Amino acid sequence: MCRRIRQESAVPIILLSAKGDIVDKSVGFNMGADDYMTKPFSPIELALRMKAMFRRAFRLSNENSAEDKDRLIFKDLEINNKTFEVIVRGKKVDLTSKEFELLSFMANHPGQVFTRQQLFDNLWGEKYLGDSGTITVFIRKVREKVELDPGRPEYILTVWGVGYKFAG
Missing domain, CATH: 3.40.50.2300 (Response regulator)
Known part of the structure; x- marks a missing residue:
């Protein structure tokens, strides 16, 4: 254990x-x-x-x-919160602003599990009306850009029945 x-x-x-x-x-x-x-x-x-x-x-x-808040490093993933740059396996990866915000927020809270609604509220604010299912799409897009194998992620993990967490 x-x-x-x-x-x-x-x-x-x-x-x-x-x-x-x-x-x-x-x-x-x-x-x-x-x-x-x-x-x-x-x-x-x-x-x-x-x-x-x-x-x-x-x-x-x-x-x-x-x-640490300015520059986060996890294995072969580097997130620079000052320059809004993400480096994966030595190469710069282009993320949209919302993709970067999602990745950065989760990376700043490694191991913490967030529901889709919590992630949605963090990115758009509680007053914004929309579908928290949008987070699922953003998670998929970020995984495609930062994970070696998006089908078997090592950074952004699914916690079945709850939401997502950043493994770090």
């Missing part, structure tokens, strides 16, 4: 386990855990460790957030 979470997110992970030998701890850390506590443990110590992890994660995100 830890490995699957780590593939999708950088959220802090503390493993709580009855197994305390170094082999078990090593497996946990190698799967992506940030910390490991063995039972019995003090709830106060757990709370302190959680606070420290969140403080560290928040500080790191704040240090990088201003710079």
Whole structure:
């Protein structure tokens, strides 16, 4: 489970386990855990460790957030929010303004799932009357331009029954 979470997110992970030998701890850390506590443990110590992890994660995100918002890099995809340029596998890709806004918005919220309506409202505003199905068309167009295989996307993923998320 830890490995699957780590593939999708950088959220802090503390493993709580009855197994305390170094082999078990090593497996946990190698799967992506940030910390490991063995039972019995003090709830106060757990709370302190959680606070420290969140403080560290928040500080790191704040240090990088201003710079990261201007230029986002994911594997072979680069999104420059200042110049409105997208580079895929070393080549510039031309997106319409709405396609760029959609990609940029999702890339700035990696791992977060959005409904079509949420994406529609973000791009056009809540007061605009239209069909949120338009998002499906935009998702397809962006995938065709940035994905190596649009039929098997690695960046913009479908969350069946809910909407879409940027895998990052």
